[in-house]
Amino acid sequence: DKWDNVYFMDASNGRIRVVAGPASATINGASVTNPLCAALEVSGSGYSTVTQGFIYPMAGGGTVCGGKTDANGDGCPFYQTLVNGASTGTLVRGLAVDLEGDFIFDDGYGDLRVIYMGGTVIKGALAANGVPSPQIGYSYLLVGSGTPIYYNSGNPGIVLGTHAGLQNNAIQTLAVDPAGNIYIGDQTQILFYDIATGYIRRAGGSSSASTCNS
Numbered sequence: 001d002k003w004d005n006v007y008f009m010d011a012s013n014g015r016i017r018v019v020a021g022p023a024s025a026t027i028n029g030a031s032v033t034n035p036l037c038a039a040l041e042v043s044g045s046g047y048s049t050v051t052q053g054f055i056y057p058m059a060g061g062g063t064v065c066g067g068k069t070d071a072n073g074d075g076c077p078f079y080q081t082l083v084n085g086a087s088t089g090t091l092v093r094g095l096a097v098d099l100e101g102d103f104i105f106d107d108g109y110g111d112l113r114v115i116y117m118g119g120t121v122i123k124g125a126l127a128a129n130g131v132p133s134p135q136i137g138y139s140y141l142l143v144g145s146g147t148p149i150y151y152n153s154g155n156p157g158i159v160l161g162t163h164a165g166l167q168n169n170a171i172q173t174l175a176v177d178p179a180g181n182i183y184i185g186d187q188t189q190i191l192f193y194d195i196a197t198g199y200i201r202r203a204g205g206s207s208s209a210s211t212c213n214s
Contacts (some may be wrong), residue, residue, distance in 0.1 A: 003034040015060040032154040035117035042137030060093035071082040078115045081139035084108025096174035106171040109191015111144030121180040128198030151189040158201045
């Protein structure tokens, strides 16, 4: 991201990790604090100071918190959020960061989640999901807990993210546009997640598509 934080999937251990960038970066001539630092230093994480160049866990391997609202850690601190590290440990492949530093990922269980870093744009989607005041360093569900949108199913229309779901282990990539909207590459379909409203729809691909170029 623009603070030089590098996120990656540690496939052999079933973890998402990050190499921390500097405490601040000069962006458009101004010094901007790295939001990752405050997220990693959240109470209970065990990290009182984040050091540039060190590797830190972002998700996976922990035990979900008592206040969770789903089985994999919605509403929990980042270190109590689970990812699917079963089998070969390569089930999580969609990672992205928005312009404000919020870390977005698929968890390999058919869900899209965010580790909130203090961004303002993504708060519209979180409010639509019943989270008007997200906590920095906590994980929240964006898409999941509903009917999965399969690439070979009928057009789902426009659905609130928490009333939909993704295909388990099928997400190929994530991308975020300058407005903060999220594009989800899922086999032969592309899903569009409206960051202002928290709704998701199919943007391209269908049951008739047979390759990524269809």
